[in-house]
Amino acid sequence: MKILAIEDNKELASSIYDYLAHENYICELAYTIVEAREKLLFYSYDCILLDIMLPDGNGLDLLHFIKNKQIKSSILIVSAKGALDDKIQGLESGADDYLTKPFHLPELHARLRAIHRRKNLDGDHVLSFKELHLNTNTFELIVNKKQVDITRKEFELLLYFLVNKNRVISRQAIANHLWGDYTDNLSNVDFVYQHVKNLRKKINQAGGMDYIDTVYGLGYKFNTNKE
Template sequence: MKILVVEDEKGLAESITDYLSREGFVCEVANTFWQADEKISLYQYDCTIVDLTLPDGNGFDIIQTLKKIAAATGIIIISARNTLEDKLKGLEIGSDDYMTKPFHLSELNARVKSLIRRRNFGGNNDMTWKDIRVNLPARKVFIKDNETTLSKKEYDLLLYFLSNIDVALTKESIAEHLWGDNMDSADSLDMVYSHIKNLRRKIVEKGGKDYIQSIYGIGYKFTAP
């Protein structure tokens, strides 16, 4: 899976590529508009992550070119601009997702994976890890082939974990993934805690292992014990 990261802030581009490389993606970076333009005309990517504000051009133009020459490529916009107009414009010209800076790498990772899944399998696939199997179209979860009933948020939480195996996730990134960033309060961290507790219980009840590991002060990690 090849991913192109178009981002002028070198440090951020490096963080994104490091993080995504760990997940098994092959990443390339373009720091300028012209680099990006050249790369998309030479190579094929499964997914492109585009920053809208580039020193020598506009990210929207890259997306438009990309749509013309490689319509199958998934496009995620990462931008500091958080106005509704920008978001709508981004979706209008064919991007698949819009993330406002600052974002969580884990969230970006989950969205890249979900985008590639949708592109490659039309959403018609199972996600399997150890003895957990998720049937995505039916939104059903099986532990050791026993179906377990999860609430909507628990299901979202599990998918988020499955997209970020072996990765330390902050409580904040989980809360934001589940409820968006318009509800930022101490209460949402409490809610994360109670959802984690329920999910852990439901997995263990059906014979699974306790995959959710707490990291003191930071958050949680989904990993084989």
């Protein structure tokens, strides 16, 4: 999962970054509304951690910006303002959940996973398509009732494909989603090809069908119409 944490307290932001990185999330940081808007216009995120009190404005204004731009990221408001009216205003403005400071990082992690399940997995922790079953709690892939030995990146890659079934996804988008925005500075993202190749091979060896199509010149597509 790729996260944008918008938090002006640099000590807290660093703690969130370190914790989520340890849990194998891709985490980007923004300390102001201006920084956040720039990132949100150029990059995509699964979830946004949004502080209400920011040095250059109110986080709820940024929430309205996100909705007006039709940015599809889930939103978890994180703020020291625990008043009921702030919580209601944030939720009614489109936030998915609200976490009041101070909080424990494992609780933050649990909220993120719950939001992700509700939005992308119909509230379940297992995402299935035909013979493929991904367990987002244990990070296991089951193909034809057999567990497949895959890396965490391969798991996240397949999850990304399943959440975006039948959509063409560029290699750059895959690189950004799984390795972070620093990949923009790389001369090429050929390493994505190797990860897709390895994932295909492991699924095929387990008797699964190759649903991942190469769309030449564009990227890849998880094709659900194969039989």
